[in-house]
Amino acid sequence: xxxxxxxxxxxxxxxxxxxxxxxxxxxxxxxxxxxxxxxxxxxxxxxxxxxxxxxxxxxxxxxxxxxxxxxxxxxxxxxxxxxxxxxxx
Amino acid sequence: xxxxxxxxxxxxxxxxxxxxxxxxxxxxxxxxxxxxxxxxxxxxxxxxxxxxxxxxxxxxxxxxxxxxxxxxxxxxxxxxxxxxxxxxxxxxxxxxxxxxxxxxxxxxxxxxxxxxxxxxxxxxxxxxxxxxxxxxxxxxxxxxxxxxxxxxxxxxxxxxxxxxxxxxxxxxxxxxxxxxxxxxxxxxxxxxxxxxxxx
Numbered sequence: 001x002x003x004x005x006x007x008x009x010x011x012x013x014x015x016x017x018x019x020x021x022x023x024x025x026x027x028x029x030x031x032x033x034x035x036x037x038x039x040x041x042x043x044x045x046x047x048x049x050x051x052x053x054x055x056x057x058x059x060x061x062x063x064x065x066x067x068x069x070x071x072x073x074x075x076x077x078x079x080x081x082x083x084x085x086x087x088x089x
Numbered sequence: 090x091x092x093x094x095x096x097x098x099x100x101x102x103x104x105x106x107x108x109x110x111x112x113x114x115x116x117x118x119x120x121x122x123x124x125x126x127x128x129x130x131x132x133x134x135x136x137x138x139x140x141x142x143x144x145x146x147x148x149x150x151x152x153x154x155x156x157x158x159x160x161x162x163x164x165x166x167x168x169x170x171x172x173x174x175x176x177x178x179x180x181x182x183x184x185x186x187x188x189x190x191x192x193x194x195x196x197x198x199x200x201x202x203x204x205x206x207x208x209x210x211x212x213x214x215x216x217x218x219x220x221x222x223x224x225x226x227x228x229x230x231x232x233x234x235x236x237x238x239x240x241x242x243x244x245x246x247x248x249x250x251x252x253x254x255x256x257x258x259x260x261x262x263x264x265x266x267x268x269x270x271x272x273x274x275x276x277x278x279x280x281x282x283x284x285x286x287x288x
Contacts, residue, residue, distance in 0.1 A: 009165050009168040009169060009172075010165065012165075013161060013162065013164075013165040016161045017158055017161055017162075020154065020157045020158060020161065020276075021154070023280070023284065024150055024154050024284070027284055027287065028150075033286075033287075033288065037284065037285045037286055037287070040280050040284045040285055041280060041285060043280075044276050044277055044279075044280040047273075047276050048273045048276055048277065051164065051269050051272060051273050051276075052269075052273065054168075055164055055165075055167075055168050055265075055269045055272075056107075056265075056266055056269045056270070057107040057108075060106055060107055061106050061107060061108065061113060062106065062110070062113075065113045065117070068117055069117065069120070072117070072120045072121070072124060073273075075124055076123075076124055076127055076277050079124065079127050079128050079131055080127065080131065080277070080280060080281055080285055083128075083131025083132070083134060083135070084131070084134075084285050084286055086135055087131075087134050087135050087138040087141075087286070088138065088286075
């Protein structure tokens, strides 16, 4: 039951919207800019993962696409996160 | 008998792989190009963190968030259109694609408002390195949105006549794959330009 709700497009959309608003609010209200910026990257990666899995249906595509698309998601998040961290050191 | 055949066909459709191999490849190549652009941006940011942070203040987080919610909603509508195409429900395919098109147009309108505001305040691609990237990245993404809206509108116009065809179902899955990619790109562009490092 919980698994079906989690996989439903409307539920995924609701979670994606909530995470988007959360990213902005925690950046505006959070005390530490550094932590807030890194959290923004983490939330973007989680949202991308949800879209790749549930909307693009990458898990039902050939395994190579699931691996490459998830690797791309990780690479972009690492680029933003590490790039930002290095720029403030 | 007919109902049993239809059920079997639906089961077959739900078991096969979504989209075409060519589209998965095309989208991945496009993804890698954007990854390289992001790497270049973050590399340039290393030596100019103060300039980039000061420039980010001129971007509207509200407009960026609005566009995020618009694209997320349109992506959901496209998912529903794909599910409707698999169920051979022509009316639903047309309706969901129509909403997705309207939301895509709303994204473009929002972007035009944002660009106009920047130019009116004297901000152009020549202002500094950050705004060169801002205009370049968002404009290339905007062209993807415009292309996606065109594809969605085209398949909406074909929905009533072709929804029963297996090839149409595959094409709607392909345009959906492209549209979700455009959505994912925007999630990272919003974080990259508007949020990360904002003072």
